[in-house]
Amino acid sequence: MTAVLLLLGVMLLYLGAEILVRHASEFAAILGISKLIVGLTIVAYGTSTPELMVNIVASINNSTDIAVGNIVGSNIFNILFVLGASAIICPLAVHRQIIRLDVPIMIGVSALLWLIAFSRVLYFWTGILLLTGIIAYTLFVIDYSKKHSHVDVAQKKQKQIDKKRLCTHLAWITLSLGVLTVGSECLVNGAIRLARIWGVSELIISLTIIAAGTGLPELATSILAAIRGHKEIAVGNIVGSNIYNILAILGISTILAPAGLPISNSVLWIDLPVMVGAAVACFPIFTTGHTIYRWEGCVLVFYYFLYVTHLILEATHHPFFTHFQDVVYIFLLPLTFIALFARQLNQYLKKKSQI
Numbered sequence: 001m002t003a004v005l006l007l008l009g010v011m012l013l014y015l016g017a018e019i020l021v022r023h024a025s026e027f028a029a030i031l032g033i034s035k036l037i038v039g040l041t042i043v044a045y046g047t048s049t050p051e052l053m054v055n056i057v058a059s060i061n062n063s064t065d066i067a068v069g070n071i072v073g074s075n076i077f078n079i080l081f082v083l084g085a086s087a088i089i090c091p092l093a094v095h096r097q098i099i100r101l102d103v104p105i106m107i108g109v110s111a112l113l114w115l116i117a118f119s120r121v122l123y124f125w126t127g128i129l130l131l132t133g134i135i136a137y138t139l140f141v142i143d144y145s146k147k148h149s150h151v152d153v154a155q156k157k158q159k160q161i162d163k164k165r166l167c168t169h170l171a172w173i174t175l176s177l178g179v180l181t182v183g184s185e186c187l188v189n190g191a192i193r194l195a196r197i198w199g200v201s202e203l204i205i206s207l208t209i210i211a212a213g214t215g216l217p218e219l220a221t222s223i224l225a226a227i228r229g230h231k232e233i234a235v236g237n238i239v240g241s242n243i244y245n246i247l248a249i250l251g252i253s254t255i256l257a258p259a260g261l262p263i264s265n266s267v268l269w270i271d272l273p274v275m276v277g278a279a280v281a282c283f284p285i286f287t288t289g290h291t292i293y294r295w296e297g298c299v300l301v302f303y304y305f306l307y308v309t310h311l312i313l314e315a316t317h318h319p320f321f322t323h324f325q326d327v328v329y330i331f332l333l334p335l336t337f338i339a340l341f342a343r344q345l346n347q348y349l350k351k352k353s354q355i
Contacts, residue, residue, distance in 0.1 A: 002190045004190075005193075009216075013180060016177070016178075016217065016220070020047070030166050035230055037145045040239065043236070044237050044241040046177045047218045048074075053185070054066070056253070059252075060256055067257065068261050068262075068263065069203050069207040070207075071250045072207065075278070079281075080301065082215060083235070084296075084300030086222045086234050087300070090226040091297075092231050101144070102243070106243050106279050109247055113275075114272040131255075180221075187216060192210070218238060222234040222235075284341075285300075303336075
């Protein structure tokens with residue numbers, strides 16, 4: 001039964017992603033708005049539906065570790081694994097708007113969550129603050145899109161003629177979100193069964209299996225978008241999903257949780273810093289050549305596996321855990337920071353020499 005659930009989940013995720021990417025790009029074309037805006041909003045919010053469903057149930061049932069771990073783990077999974085895997089399959093061009101506006105916003109809300117987390121409990125007022133943030137962000141993106149849209153008269157007439165097609169694509173997008181949600185649910189349920197057999201804690205399950213499971217719509221959608229040549233959707237989906245996960249889903253979860261969402265020591269000092277670090281790493285990666293290259297995708301995926309290995313070794317109290325930490329903190333992280341800084345410096349010197 002577990003194997004059937006896992007297989008069914010994978011099939012439904014592929015089907016849902018195929019429908020979503022195809023009809024979202026057509027939807028954008030009819031409205032005369034950029035694929036990037038669609039990726040940042042409709043696709044990003046839609047692919048985060050599984051995270052929303054899981055967190056609503058977890059918050060109501062007072063499974064607070066799952067509610068917090070799912071969001072933090074999903075954001076880490078989105079940047080390190082989804083973005084990395086998509087870039088490995090096809091190098092991703094990054095739009096200037098992503099670099100100037102959306103990545104700084106993603107870094108800002110990630111850092112804000114970590115700062116608020118030092119209170120050790122996310123209360124009702126925190127949820128209100130986060131929800132206000134997502135409303136402001138969505139209105140800002142829509143307003144920015146209107147100001148920077150380049151829709152001529154012919155396109156506007158075409159948009160009026162194609163209202164029926166617009167409704168059809170919207171119906172298909174809604175259907176695809178339902179398929180993605182069911183697919184994620186099947187995959188997560190199957191994975192949780194395996195994890196419980198292995199005797200893993202709720203927090204570890206939420207940070208890894210549930211986070212990866214609910215993040216699979218983003219994975220399927222971004223990879224398929226990259227393959228189909230819709231690279232704006234591939235990148236915008238990840239950045240928009242991370243912003244939506246923190247501001248909207250965690251905001252709703254905090255409001256619904258009877259006694260708020262407590263933050264454990266491991267989340268505060270390990271998982272949240274990793275999430276913020278992954279968000280910050282996007283800036284130098286995106287700005288260098290405005291492209292995420294294959295080797296950079298490999299580095300992101302490699303760090304995701306390092307993170308998961310860290311969680312497993314810590315949870316099992318493995319004797320190798322201390323040595324593993326030493327290698328990561330003393331050698332790998334400093335080396336990565338030096339490499340990123342060297343690339344930024346090289347880029348700056350090239351621009352200066354051209355001037």
